[in-house]
Amino acid sequence: MVYLDHAATTPMLPEAVEALTAALAVVGNPSSIHSAGQQAKRLLEESREQIAATLGADGIEVILTGNGTEAVNLAIKGIWWQRQTPARRRILMPAGEHHATLDTVEWLAQHEGAVIDEVAVDEVGRVRLDAFESALGDGSSVSLVTMLWANNEVGTIQPVEQVARLTARAGVPLHVDAISAYGQLPIDFHGLRRVTDAPGGAGLVALSASAHKIGGPAGIGALVLDRTAAVEPLIHGGGQQRKVRSGTQDVAAAASFAAAARVVAARLDDDAPRMAALRDRLIAGALDAVPSARLSGDPDPAGRLPGNVHFSFPGCEGDSLLFLLDAAGVAVSTGSACQAGVPEPSHVLVAMGRTEADARGALRITIGHTSTDADVDAFLAALPAAHAQAARAGLAARATSFDR
Amino acid sequence: MSGGVDSAVAAARAVEAGHDVVGVHLALSRNAGTLRTGSRGCCTIEDSMDAQRAANVLGIPYYVWDFSERFKADVVDDFIAEYSAGRTPNPCMRCNERIKFAALLEKALALGFDAVATGHYAKIVEDADGHRELHRASAEAKDQSYVLGVLTAEQLAHAYFPLGDTPSKALVREEAARRGLSVAQKPDSYDICFIPDGDTKGWLAEKVGTAAGDIVDRAGAVVGSHEGAHAFTVGQRRGMRLGTPAPDGKPRFVLEVRPKENTVVVGPKEALAVALIAGSRFSWAGLPPTDPATPFDCDVQIRAHADPVPAVTVLDGDELVVTPEHPLDGVAPGQTAVIYVGTRVLGQFTIDRTVSAVPAGV
Numbered sequence: 001m002v003y004l005d006h007a008a009t010t011p012m013l014p015e016a017v018e019a020l021t022a023a024l025a026v027v028g029n030p031s032s033i034h035s036a037g038q039q040a041k042r043l044l045e046e047s048r049e050q051i052a053a054t055l056g057a058d059g060i061e062v063i064l065t066g067n068g069t070e071a072v073n074l075a076i077k078g079i080w081w082q083r084q085t086p087a088r089r090r091i092l093m094p095a096g097e098h099h100a101t102l103d104t105v106e107w108l109a110q111h112e113g114a115v116i117d118e119v120a121v122d123e124v125g126r127v128r129l130d131a132f133e134s135a136l137g138d139g140s141s142v143s144l145v146t147m148l149w150a151n152n153e154v155g156t157i158q159p160v161e162q163v164a165r166l167t168a169r170a171g172v173p174l175h176v177d178a179i180s181a182y183g184q185l186p187i188d189f190h191g192l193r194r195v196t197d198a199p200g201g202a203g204l205v206a207l208s209a210s211a212h213k214i215g216g217p218a219g220i221g222a223l224v225l226d227r228t229a230a231v232e233p234l235i236h237g238g239g240q241q242r243k244v245r246s247g248t249q250d251v252a253a254a255a256s257f258a259a260a261a262r263v264v265a266a267r268l269d270d271d272a273p274r275m276a277a278l279r280d281r282l283i284a285g286a287l288d289a290v291p292s293a294r295l296s297g298d299p300d301p302a303g304r305l306p307g308n309v310h311f312s313f314p315g316c317e318g319d320s321l322l323f324l325l326d327a328a329g330v331a332v333s334t335g336s337a338c339q340a341g342v343p344e345p346s347h348v349l350v351a352m353g354r355t356e357a358d359a360r361g362a363l364r365i366t367i368g369h370t371s372t373d374a375d376v377d378a379f380l381a382a383l384p385a386a387h388a389q390a391a392r393a394g395l396a397a398r399a400t401s402f403d404r
Numbered sequence: 405m406s407g408g409v410d411s412a413v414a415a416a417r418a419v420e421a422g423h424d425v426v427g428v429h430l431a432l433s434r435n436a437g438t439l440r441t442g443s444r445g446c447c448t449i450e451d452s453m454d455a456q457r458a459a460n461v462l463g464i465p466y467y468v469w470d471f472s473e474r475f476k477a478d479v480v481d482d483f484i485a486e487y488s489a490g491r492t493p494n495p496c497m498r499c500n501e502r503i504k505f506a507a508l509l510e511k512a513l514a515l516g517f518d519a520v521a522t523g524h525y526a527k528i529v530e531d532a533d534g535h536r537e538l539h540r541a542s543a544e545a546k547d548q549s550y551v552l553g554v555l556t557a558e559q560l561a562h563a564y565f566p567l568g569d570t571p572s573k574a575l576v577r578e579e580a581a582r583r584g585l586s587v588a589q590k591p592d593s594y595d596i597c598f599i600p601d602g603d604t605k606g607w608l609a610e611k612v613g614t615a616a617g618d619i620v621d622r623a624g625a626v627v628g629s630h631e632g633a634h635a636f637t638v639g640q641r642r643g644m645r646l647g648t649p650a651p652d653g654k655p656r657f658v659l660e661v662r663p664k665e666n667t668v669v670v671g672p673k674e675a676l677a678v679a680l681i682a683g684s685r686f687s688w689a690g691l692p693p694t695d696p697a698t699p700f701d702c703d704v705q706i707r708a709h710a711d712p713v714p715a716v717t718v719l720d721g722d723e724l725v726v727t728p729e730h731p732l733d734g735v736a737p738g739q740t741a742v743i744y745v746g747t748r749v750l751g752q753f754t755i756d757r758t759v760s761a762v763p764a765g766v
Contacts, residue, residue: 317470319467319468319469319470320511320514322467323426323467323515324516326465327465389514389516390515392514393511393514393515401510401558402509402556402558402559403502
């Protein structure tokens with residue numbers, strides 16, 4: 001099988017599998033006082049430090065969570081509950097955020113009186129800084145700002161540094177969801193705080209990451225929390241992890257996460273340009289084979305994730321293309337959020353000003369650490385026939401020859 | 405694959421027959437519920453997961469295809485429009501006609517498939533010349549040939565009903581259990597899938613709105629009031645809350661719904677009897693009769709679970725006219741009449757004209 005859906009999840013790195021199985025044999029709760037506990041604790045904290053190092057943070061700043069979505073929830077709800085006052089109810093975010101963010105802020109709006117302020121994005125999905133700046137104002141009415149580092153559907157990289165600087169200046173905390181960027185772009189939490197002159201508790205204070213997007217295991221994520229960030233915990237209990245996230249810690253998952261993080265960080269300088277070259281060849285080849293295809297997101301290679309390709313194929317249904325490519329042995333995605341496999345029109349594309357009909361023909365092809373030239377060749381070989389057939393099937397959702 | 409036991413076993417049999425099978429679940433609503441409730445057997449995320457589990461057990465690929473727009477336009481909106489016009493539609497039939505064996509079939513054919521197989525209880529029989537005929541299922545109690553009566557020769561050419569020969573649903577459940585399908589004991593569904601709690605009246609009131617109107621007898625005397633004529637169906641007896649009893653003390657039934665006047669006409673059971681039904685929207689399920697303009701013997705069935713009644717049918721101009729051997733009860737305009745010859749479905753039409761068996765005033 002040709003796997004080109006790395007944005008969904010990535011194959012586990014051998015190093016991560018090895019670290020996981022080795023650590024599963026370690027006995028001991030890292031919170032126990034005896035030697036067994038201390039052994040487990042050592043492995044856990046070494047792992048935490050290694051993960052932190054790949055994000056430009058200190059070990060103590062890394063809260064390990066059950067997944068990326070939990071990290072996002074903890075950041076947004078945790079900061080909201082610490083910061084909100086009757087005069088400070090606004091949550092600022094760009095349009096087209098991930099559902100982990102969207103559904104969390106919508107919940108806060110419905111249950112806690114938060115006021116969502118969605119800032120417009122341009123036609124490639126990048127937040128409009130002028131609009132953001134005016135929405136932020138002096139920051140006095142804003143409880144927090146949250147944004148993706150890079151869009152998970154169309155791969156557009158956001159102006160994180162500029163937003164971090166604006167929030168630092170306005171004294172507003174910023175959470176960045178870096179889940180899709182992690183392992184594809186260099187991330188330096190402390191560096192960003194430094195260059196944006198972030199004061200305590202404001203500017204970039206929280207950043208989410210997930211292990212399975214970088215060749216680690218599913219079931220573990222991380223929230224980098226600056227020491228000055230005030231966050232209300234979502235889970236109460238034994239007080240582990242700065243009392244922000246109670247619960248017995250998963251040493252084996254942490255060790256596996258750390259192994260993947262080490263490998264990916266060490267390879268990033270070579271791997272990012274390698275993936276970008278595969279991406280650019282895939283984009284060029286697909287446009288060559290199907291001239292009507294429309295690339296979504298930033299056409300400038302520097303503005304999109306090295307592993308992201310996103311096309312709309314007018315007249316085709318994304319799910320038809322997905323099916324036909326799957327039958328040809330190529331795994332890709334329609335890119336939008338699914339509910340038990342039911343595709344919704346992508347809110348990201350709609351936010352970028354695209355029509356719902358346009359959004360129906362969306363296909364996301366994502367490259368990762370295991371991708372090769374042969375994968376790109378296989379996709380380009382399968383695309384023309386799949387496209388031709390999907391175009392014939394495209395009208396079935398509207399009218400059919402069986403209608404009478 | 406709806407997530408029910410029938411389509412799961414149908415898929416299993418298609419696989420076993422050597423076909424290259426792909427499981428498809430139809431997404432018919434953009435905001436599907438999470439868990440199955442009551443007697444609805446489809447359309448929730450739980451049902452979709454049940455379908456996927458069955459596909460997994462069978463080792464076939466599984467996809468969800470979104471037909472929610474078509475379903476809304478062709479089935480749900482049609483259902484509302486028909487009721488608003490005082491007719492009684494059959495949404496399952498409409499779904500077979502417009503979605504399963506039209507939109508889905510068309511897409512499947514375009515994607516390289518040969519046929520749509522479903523878990524319907526009905527048989528396809530080929531005559532000596534290879535023409536396909538639609539017949540009643542072996543499992544009489546579960547026979548669904550009525551709701552498939554809308555299929556044309558072109559649609560039947562690509563339809564496949566692996567359960568048609570099974571003598572009973574119990575055997576299908578047994579087979580599901582034997583095959584390790586988790587839906588073996590899943591309850592049957594009865595309700596209309598897009599009406600969440602089975603409350604058709606309440607659902608229609610929400611969609612169409614309510615408006616107080618009169619309930620009158622056949623002489624036009626007001627005998628009660630209602631909150632919307634669309635909530636009534638010809639033949640209905642309950643739910644009229646008539647204060648005054650009928651002069652003869654007998655129960656009263658809905659005889660007619662007049663949406664334009666927002667009036668419901670009631671009367672005795674005898675007045676429901678219909679001597680003739682006719683309609684000009686008809687189709688033949690396979691080869692048409694050689695000379696439909698000459699009256700021919702058949703059976704007519706006017707509801708999914710009604711008994712077939714011997715009748716004589718004739719095509720009179722562009723109208724199909726059916727005279728049953730004895731009067732039919734509770735015929736509502738908008739209902740579909742399916743014509744059988746023996747076990748074979750010959751065709752169907754939408755009833756838009758009836759002739760009462762009882763002179764007015766009786």
